[in-house]
Amino acid sequence: xxxxxxxxxxxxxxxxxxxxxxxxxxxxxxxxxxxxxxxxxxxxxxxxxxxxxxxxxxxxxxxxxxxxxxxxxxxxxxxxxxxxxxxxxxxxxxxxxxxxxxxxxxxxxxxxxxxxxxxxxxxxxxxxxxxxxxxxxxxxxxxxxxxxxxxxxxxxxxxxxxxxxxxxxxxxxxxxxxxxxxxxxxxxxxxxxxxxxxxxxxxxxxxxxxxxxxxxxxxxxxxxxxxxxxxxxxxxxxxxxxxxxxxxxxxxxxxxxxxxxxxxxxxxxxxxxxxxxxxxxxxxxxxxxxxxxxxxxxxxxxxxxxxxxxxxxxxxxxxxxxxxxxxxxxxxxxxxxxxxxxxxxxxxxxxxxxxxxxxxxxxxxxxxxxxxxxxxxxxxxxxxxxxxxxxxxxxxxxxxxxxxxxxxxxxxxxxxxxxxxxxxxxxxxxxxxxxxxxxxxxxxxxxxxxxxxxxxxxxxxxxxxxxxxxxxxxxxxxxxxxxxxxxxxxxxxxxxxxxxxxxxxxxxxxxxxxxxxxxxxxxxxxxxxxxxxxxxxxxxxxxxxxxxxxxxxxxxxxxxxxxxxxxxxxxxxxxxxxxxxxxxxxxxxxxxxxxxxxxxxxxxxxxxxxxxxxxxxxxxxxxxxxxxxxxxxxxxxxxxxxxxxxxxxxxxxxxxxxxxxxxxxxxxxxxxxxxxxxxxxxxxxxxxxxxxxxxxxxxxxxxxxxxxxxxxxxxxxxxxxxxxxxxxxxxxxxxxxxxxx
Numbered sequence: 001x002x003x004x005x006x007x008x009x010x011x012x013x014x015x016x017x018x019x020x021x022x023x024x025x026x027x028x029x030x031x032x033x034x035x036x037x038x039x040x041x042x043x044x045x046x047x048x049x050x051x052x053x054x055x056x057x058x059x060x061x062x063x064x065x066x067x068x069x070x071x072x073x074x075x076x077x078x079x080x081x082x083x084x085x086x087x088x089x090x091x092x093x094x095x096x097x098x099x100x101x102x103x104x105x106x107x108x109x110x111x112x113x114x115x116x117x118x119x120x121x122x123x124x125x126x127x128x129x130x131x132x133x134x135x136x137x138x139x140x141x142x143x144x145x146x147x148x149x150x151x152x153x154x155x156x157x158x159x160x161x162x163x164x165x166x167x168x169x170x171x172x173x174x175x176x177x178x179x180x181x182x183x184x185x186x187x188x189x190x191x192x193x194x195x196x197x198x199x200x201x202x203x204x205x206x207x208x209x210x211x212x213x214x215x216x217x218x219x220x221x222x223x224x225x226x227x228x229x230x231x232x233x234x235x236x237x238x239x240x241x242x243x244x245x246x247x248x249x250x251x252x253x254x255x256x257x258x259x260x261x262x263x264x265x266x267x268x269x270x271x272x273x274x275x276x277x278x279x280x281x282x283x284x285x286x287x288x289x290x291x292x293x294x295x296x297x298x299x300x301x302x303x304x305x306x307x308x309x310x311x312x313x314x315x316x317x318x319x320x321x322x323x324x325x326x327x328x329x330x331x332x333x334x335x336x337x338x339x340x341x342x343x344x345x346x347x348x349x350x351x352x353x354x355x356x357x358x359x360x361x362x363x364x365x366x367x368x369x370x371x372x373x374x375x376x377x378x379x380x381x382x383x384x385x386x387x388x389x390x391x392x393x394x395x396x397x398x399x400x401x402x403x404x405x406x407x408x409x410x411x412x413x414x415x416x417x418x419x420x421x422x423x424x425x426x427x428x429x430x431x432x433x434x435x436x437x438x439x440x441x442x443x444x445x446x447x448x449x450x451x452x453x454x455x456x457x458x459x460x461x462x463x464x465x466x467x468x469x470x471x472x473x474x475x476x477x478x479x480x481x482x483x484x485x486x487x488x489x490x491x492x493x494x495x496x497x498x499x500x501x502x503x504x505x506x507x508x509x510x511x512x513x514x515x516x517x518x519x520x521x522x523x524x525x526x527x528x529x530x531x532x533x534x535x536x537x538x539x540x541x542x543x544x545x546x547x548x549x550x551x552x553x554x555x556x557x558x559x560x561x562x563x564x565x566x567x568x569x570x571x572x573x574x575x576x577x578x579x580x581x582x583x584x585x586x587x588x589x590x591x592x593x594x595x596x597x598x599x600x601x602x603x604x605x606x607x608x609x610x611x612x613x614x615x616x617x618x619x620x621x622x623x624x625x626x627x628x629x630x631x632x633x634x635x636x637x638x639x640x641x642x643x644x645x646x647x648x649x650x651x652x653x654x655x656x657x658x659x660x661x662x663x664x665x666x667x668x669x670x671x672x673x674x675x676x677x678x679x680x681x682x683x684x685x686x687x688x689x690x691x692x693x694x695x696x697x698x699x700x701x702x703x704x705x706x707x708x709x710x711x712x713x714x715x716x717x718x719x720x721x722x723x724x725x726x727x728x729x730x731x732x733x734x735x736x737x738x739x740x741x
Contacts (some may be wrong), residue, residue, distance in 0.1 A: 008176050012057040013102055014333070019046050020102075021399065023095050027088055028402045034083035043091070044070065044077050048231055050098065056176055056235065062101050063196040070093045072123040081127065090123050092403070094536070121688075133353060160246060162222065162229060167215035167241040177179055177236055179212060185232045190222030261678050336429065343467070346379075346386045347577055347668040351687050353379045354665060372664050383666065387574050390430070394479070395423025395471045397432050401443055401470060408447050414445055415454050415464055422470035428574040431551055435481075435571070438544040442483045443468065443565050445541065450487030450565050460562070462486065478595070479573060484566040490559035492516035499525060517557055523546045552683045554700055570700070580667035582694060583645060583658040586634025589694035591667050591686055592656065596647040596699040600661050603644040616644060625655030626702065631681075658700075669696060680705045 006208055023046040030039040047070040054063035073091065075081040097116055164186060168179050186192050192417040201213040211477050220229070226244055233242050290300050305381045353375055360372040396422045409416040427435075451457075451466035458464055471486045492513040499505045504522045511519075519525060523542040548555045572578070572593075580591035601618060603625075625644055628634070644655040669684045676682070683698035 008057050009059075009105075011333075012053050012059065013106065014210050016050055016052060016062075016098070016102055019050050020095055020099055021396075022046050023050075024092065024403055025093055025399050026312050027095070028406065029539075030083060031085070031406075036078075038079050040073075040083070044073055045231070045234075047073060049234060052235055055181060056178070059101070059105060061111060061116075062098055062105075065094070065101065065120070068120045069123060072127060076126060077410055081424070085124075087123075087126055090119060090126070093122070094119050118313040134212060160221070160223075162218075162220045162226075163243075163245050163247045164218040164220055164234070165241070166218065167243075168212050168236065169239045170211040170213065172212050172239045173210060174238060175239065177239070179214075179216075182232055182236070183216065183218065185230070186218055186220055189224045189229065189232070190220055192221070193219045195219075212697075244545060284449070314508065339429075342388065343386055343577075343636075345385055349665045350379055350383060350577060355691070356672070380666070384576055387428070387577060390428050390574070391426040392429045392432055394425050394427050394432060394435075394481070395420070396468055397436060397439070398423050398472075400436075404440065404443060405447065405468060408444065412447060413453065414447065414451055414466060416451050416466045416468055419467060419469045421469065422473050425472040425474060425479060426573075427472075427571065428667065431479075431571055434547065434551060438547045438569070439470075439481070439483070439543045441541065442569075443470070446483060446485040446487065450485040475570075479571045481569040481571065482566060483569075484564060486564040489561040489563055489565055490517050490520070490557075491561050495519050501676065517559055517571050520554075520557070552698065578667050578669060578696075581645065582642070582655075582662040582665050582688075583628075583630045584660050584662060585632060585658050587634040588632070588634060589662070589688060590628070590658070591647055591665070591694050591696045592647065592699065593667075593696070594664060596649065598646045598648055598653065600657075601644045601646065603655075603657055604640070605640045618644075618646065618655075620652070623653050623655050625657050627657040629657070629659070631702075631705075647699050649700050654699075654703050656697075656699075667696065692729060 023043060025038055026042040026046065030036065030043060033039060051066040051070055054060070054066065069091065072081075076083060076087070081087070097119060101111050103109070166179070166182065168177075172179065183192075183194055195218070197217065198213075199214070201207070208275050209212075222229070228618045229244050230237075230242070233240065236242075351475070353372075357372045357376060360368045367393050402418055402420075405416055405418040434739055446468050451468065452460070452462075454464045457466060469482070471484075473480050473482075492511075493516075495694050496505070496509075496511060496516045496519070499519045499522065500507050500509075500518075502524060504519060505511070505526055520541050521544075525542070545555055548569055548571070549573055552568060556568040556570070557565070558568070559565040579594040581594055581597050583590050583592060601616075602618060614626070615622050617623075623644075623646060629638065639659050643658050643661045645661065646653055646655050647660060659708055665688075667686045670686060672682070672685055673681070681702035682695050684696045685693050686696055688694050
């Protein structure tokens, strides 16, 4: 069983990874807006949080290294240092080193301490000499004489004195927080005197050692502002009563403030309790002073006091409502494995619900049918809610590519700007996790092969800085991810020339321009003249194509010489459960994803057998169709009246001719295994209510297959159904390229 300490360390590692992602994003934004103080505060807060959490959970190497980086960046926050490219480079390198320290903590490897020392030394070298000298210059008093040294508790020059009351909840120790370490952090801010309070410590026989019964007042002299002092208590704000006030500020005039200050003065021995009470008794409220002076009538003072009390009541009520609203919107962190298991259970529940529904209809029991309908409604809601939990904004993936473009463009000597759009578009977390590597390959290709060198772009009349646009958008039941650049584009003639040299195609083969460009997806193909750290090994776009197809997606290519290249990736929203339309062809069942279905219509089979046109007139619109019976070589007699399921395939309407339409069903997607996973036109399988299997059709792939276009690297590939592979009939006419292709 995992101990509490191990659980805390695991929680820190997970939180630190999120903070590192936030730190990287803030640094990259800061590079574009170096004068944005909010971004500087975000960077500092992320580093401060990593440092504090690391020290709390025993990651001392991370805490020490981050403290040095934080100290340098604190100069930036205080306006003592500018934000420069070199500073950002070193801070990003510090972020990478912290990530390596986390990896070492998990794997047990020894960290590279020399690398940390080199980064820290480089950062310290950036600190202006005037700042460093000022830190070492002795403080002077009003007469210009040097202040006497205070080695125990030095106070910085021009410091202000704060009273910090830290009253932790008794259960604060349960979270692993050490209150004494927080007091040490306060001491690091300046001169501090700590006054512990033991009034809440119970008698020995009632003492619970796991609870914290002590609280503290601290007199702190520091140049830091209130925000910096509150940062010390960043992690315990919900587990402690924290009150920070200036004790040398004339704005503190309320009685409560005087009394708190008096308590500290008594504890320091600066004044006796009797003298303090005598002085406080002489204080008179402001209203009484104004009334005695004849400035304001007594009734006006009473009215003002009543109004003040009313305002106080309203504010308290509003604060309470805000706290309740914040609590209702709170979130919790759940392990991904638990979500995956929950989705699997919901999938099995959907299958059982379908079986129960079929059994209820066979019995024709009205009471049972009513319960089945209610169960179907609940299972639909449970399915949608469960899948919604797994949906994440794709912007979480987009953000990390900004660093990739920044570093790679510098390595290639190019000026490239990454523009991201549609980051709020949501996609299943499993799809997002498996999408990272393909997008990296596509972006690297855009930077290396697409965007030209700055002087080449200027000579061509283009801006010196190239642009790569990464965008996402919903399109029906799919997500479209687009990677577009304004670079040199793809020359089909050069692609074919290289393909012939590398043996990808035969020397005598001539291909149309669009098919020639798609040769870049062939294994081993590369247009690079030499092998570099970025490209030239012929590994990339073929891997991208296989990865996207493994996600039941497709990749489309569009390019114009001199104008740029656009890659469009089409992906399903989820890989778990979909709504499908069940159809039958020759006694076999198939499922068409409902997001592709537009309508259904009747189709009369031509008695002459002359069906080579493959088009139907649907309310005046000419729609090409595919006969699934012939495509899958299904046996059995052809019904006199068939059904046409009109689907949307890549923006065009196509008809799928089937024997009959069974109806709409929730479909739990099951993989087909290694042997059948690459079958063209088939994306998976599902279990029907009677326990038999139905294949799920890949509509765009099916249309491409029927049209004779390249599918998985070959045209007219075979389709497997019922365990047998059957070739596409030669009589199947190919629709025009303006259609589904």
